[in-house]
Amino acid sequence: MSLFVASLNSGSNGNCYYIGNQEEAVLIDGGISCREIEKRLKRLELSIKKVKAVFVSHEHGDHIHGVAALAKKHRLPVYITPPTLRNGNLMLREDQTFSFRAYDPVQIGNLTVTAFPKFHDAVDPHSFVVSGNGVQVGIFTDIGVSCAHVIAHFKQCHAAFLEANYDEDMLENGRYPLSLKNRIRGGNGHLSNRQAMELFLEHRPPFMSHLFLAHLSRNNNAPEIVENLFSGLTDQTEIIIASRDKETSLYHIQHTGSPIPVVAKRKVSLKHHQLSLFS
Ligand SMILES: [Zn+2]
Numbered sequence: 001m002s003l004f005v006a007s008l009n010s011g012s013n014g015n016c017y018y019i020g021n022q023e024e025a026v027l028i029d030g031g032i033s034c035r036e037i038e039k040r041l042k043r044l045e046l047s048i049k050k051v052k053a054v055f056v057s058h059e060h061g062d063h064i065h066g067v068a069a070l071a072k073k074h075r076l077p078v079y080i081t082p083p084t085l086r087n088g089n090l091m092l093r094e095d096q097t098f099s100f101r102a103y104d105p106v107q108i109g110n111l112t113v114t115a116f117p118k119f120h121d122a123v124d125p126h127s128f129v130v131s132g133n134g135v136q137v138g139i140f141t142d143i144g145v146s147c148a149h150v151i152a153h154f155k156q157c158h159a160a161f162l163e164a165n166y167d168e169d170m171l172e173n174g175r176y177p178l179s180l181k182n183r184i185r186g187g188n189g190h191l192s193n194r195q196a197m198e199l200f201l202e203h204r205p206p207f208m209s210h211l212f213l214a215h216l217s218r219n220n221n222a223p224e225i226v227e228n229l230f231s232g233l234t235d236q237t238e239i240i241i242a243s244r245d246k247e248t249s250l251y252h253i254q255h256t257g258s259p260i261p262v263v264a265k266r267k268v269s270l271k272h273h274q275l276s277l278f279s
């Protein structure tokens, strides 16, 4: 009753997350080169042969950079929505390309991958929850806001990759042009450390054993800041800072005896940030 998870890289320089059981695994995004993905899996003593599919969250380069090469070399199916495929200009073989729809679970062996839409400045961005063996793992990066969807799914996860992109003061006082600052913090960009902490404190389920803080900005954040902010908040959840430069360890996420949660499949309109269906 467990899943194995690792971040192979996390940040605006490339994102790739591994979630698997004993026999099979999926990668969420492939934003580093195929070679680096292979190398890092090997260092974790994971066989690339276990990887059965890649899911693409959105078309930004830090999420798709290595996808085409990886799919070609290892004959992997790529799950991607048609708008993301078009906008990402990904050269994928048609017979390796599969669409997915929000709330429709995709079965990869004994793993279930369910997507849901998120706020981000991409054409059709999605977050994912991967479940198997009674364990749910969420991948919540590149989210402009902790919307009702994120909250509902976060509450059901035994482990989550949660974006902590920027320190609000560093962004405010940094050298980015105002337009870029506003893009990052404007509700369709990225989640700040404070927003991530509030989501964690208010909505962490008692069975969440691991929280991976992810997609840290190089210019507007630092691992020590995130570590300080989250240290001492709880001793029930292990906090891991996912690196921008290397893989994390491989973590073993166990089903902790809580009732097996069910991924919310209810559709909500994402036209407005103030969503109330889950509150
Ligand atoms: Zn990104």
Ligand SMILES: [Zn+2]
Pocket (backbone or CB within 6 Å): 058, 060, 120, 122, 142
């Ligand atoms: Zn993005």
